[in-house]
Amino acid sequence: MDQSNQQRWARPSFPVLIGAVALSLFAAYGFIHSNRPPHHGYAPGQHVVSAPSAHYSGGFQPAPLPTVLDAQDSLTEALKKAGVVVDEGNSMQVMEQTMYYALVAQQEWIKTICETGFNGGHSSVTWLSSSWDATLFSFDLPHADYGPPARAHVNRTFPGRFYITDGDSTVTLPRFREANPNLHCDVIHVDGGHSYEVAIADLRNFYHMASPRRHIVLMDDLRCKGGYCVEPMRAWDQAVAEGWLNQRACYTKSDGWRGWCAGEYVLKVE
Ligand SMILES: C[S@@+](CC[C@H](N)C(=O)[O-])C[C@H]1O[C@@H](n2cnc3c(N)ncnc32)[C@H](O)[C@@H]1O
Ligand SMILES: *[C@@H]1O[C@H](CO)[C@@H](O)[C@H](O)[C@H]1NC(C)=O
Numbered sequence: 496m497d498q499s500n501q502q503r504w505a506r507p508s509f510p511v512l513i514g515a516v517a518l519s520l521f522a523a524y525g526f527i528h529s530n531r532p533p534h535h536g537y538a539p540g541q542h543v544v545s546a547p548s549a550h551y552s553g554g555f556q557p558a559p560l561p562t563v564l565d566a567q568d569s570l571t572e573a574l575k576k577a578g579v580v581v582d583e584g585n586s587m588q589v590m591e592q593t594m595y596y597a598l599v600a601q602q603e604w605i606k607t608i609c610e611t612g613f614n615g616g617h618s619s620v621t622w623l624s625s626s627w628d629a630t631l632f633s634f635d636l637p638h639a640d641y642g643p644p645a646r647a648h649v650n651r652t653f654p655g656r657f658y659i660t661d662g663d664s665t666v667t668l669p670r671f672r673e674a675n676p677n678l679h680c681d682v683i684h685v686d687g688g689h690s691y692e693v694a695i696a697d698l699r700n701f702y703h704m705a706s707p708r709r710h711i712v713l714m715d716d717l718r719c720k721g722g723y724c725v726e727p728m729r730a731w732d733q734a735v736a737e738g739w740l741n742q743r744a745c746y747t748k749s750d751g752w753r754g755w756c757a758g759e760y761v762l763k764v765e
Contacts, residue, residue: 555603557601557602557603557625558597558601558624558625558626558627560594560597560625562624562625563593563594563597563620563621563624563625564593565624566620566621566623566624566652567593567617567620567621567624569620569648569652570615570616570617570620570645570648570649573644573645573648574615574641574644574645574648577641577644579640579641579644580641581614581615581617581641581645588753589748589753591746591748592715592746592748592753592755593621595746595755596618596621596622596625596684596713597621597624597625598625599682599711599713599757600621600622600625600626600629600682601625601626604681604709605626605629605681605682606628606629606630606681607629607630607632607678607679607680607681607682607706608622608626608629608630608631608632608680608681608682608684609631609632609633609634609680609682609683609684609701609704610622610631610632610633610634610682610683610684610685610686610687611633611634611635611664611668611684611685611686611687611688611693611697612633612634612635612684612685612686612687612688612715613633613634613635613637613642613645613646613659614635614638614645614686615638615641615645616645616646616648616649618684618686618715619631619633619649619657620649620652622682622684623649623652623653623656623657624652624653628656629656629681629682630655630656630657630658631653631656631657631658632658632659632660632671632678632680633657633658633659633660634659634660634662634664634667634668634671634687635659635660635661635664635687636661636662636663636664636687636688637661646659663688663693664687664688664693664696664697664700665688665692665693665696665697665700668696668697668700668701668704669700672700672703672704678704679704679705679706679707679710680701680704680705680706680710681706681709681710681711682710682711682713683701683704683705683710683711683712683713684713684714684715685697685698685701685712685713685714685715685727686714686715686716689716689723689726689727690726691726691727691729691730694714694726694727694729694730694731695729695730695733695734698712698714698730698731698734698740699734701760702739702740702760702762705759705760705762707762710759710760711757711758711759712740712757712758712759712760713755713756713757714727714731714755714756715727715755716728716753716754716755717731717745717754717755717756718745718746718747718754718755718756719747719748719751719752719753719754720751720752721752721753724754731756735758738761739760739761740758740759740760740761741758741759741760741761742756742757742758743756743757743758743759744756744757744758745757
């Protein structure tokens with residue numbers, strides 16, 4: 496660097512100084528006066544939830560993304576306190592997946608989320624913390640050790656928004672649908688049993704539960720090279736090939752070990 500250049504960096508010109516000061520004032524003003532929505536649903540450092548509402552004077556505001564990560568930390572902390580370790584794969588291990596799920600659930604029209612595979616509650620926490628008011632219906636074969644503390648934590652953090660049905664989803668999903676014929680899922684997340692049989696049954700059963708107006712189907716462990724990806728992929732690809740599932744987009748982590756797809760059902764017009 497030559498002398499004159501160094502001088503220029505060392506002593507900013509008057510207009511540059513004025514600009515920097517103006518910019519700082521502008522940023523400070525914006526920060527102080529930012530029209531932040533009230534803390535409904537999960538808020539950092541606040542584990543009790545007030546009455547959820549998606550609206551405030553400025554119109555719809557999506558839940559802040561840092562809240563989602565804070566909620567994940569809070570779950571991890573609760574599990575640690577309970578002295579349990581979640582050994583199975585979970586969506587929090589992949590930041591881009593957590594953020595993708597959060598962006599899906601943040602949307603105002605998402606009110607009902609259905610998923611197979613609760614496990615340690617990581618995806619459940621993503622759904623519930625990224626939406627102000629959506630309700631989650633989870634279906635799971637519970638794990639004896641970390642199942643109960645994970646459920647208790649999610650239920651405590653999001654009271655009235657979390658429902659779980661224990662048992663094999665190939666049995667519980669049809670039963671649930673029969674008992675709740677008017678319940679429709681805006682988001683469907685297939686992440687339960689990873690055998691072909693369970694995966695295709697989940698996809699088939701959720702077909703009849705999808706919101707006819709608009710919905711999103713997400714399935715974990717697709718387009719990836721792990722053994723746990725093989726049979727879910729076979730089920731998803733079959734549904735697409737048979738024409739009742741429309742694949743929108745798939746994502747694979749750069750190392751190739753994690754991936755998921757998004758799509759929607761091709762619903763028959765009644
Ligand atoms: C990969 S984990 C789910 C991870 C979770 N969605 C997350 O991202 O944190 C799969 C879960 O599905 C459950 N499961 C396995 N087979 C099932 C079945 N037939 N019906 C319901 N749940 C099942 C397992 O017990 C486990 O809790
Ligand atoms: C959540 O807590 C309520 C109130 O204690 C209870 O009735 C409900 O069964 C719990 N639900 C789950 C999924 O743990």
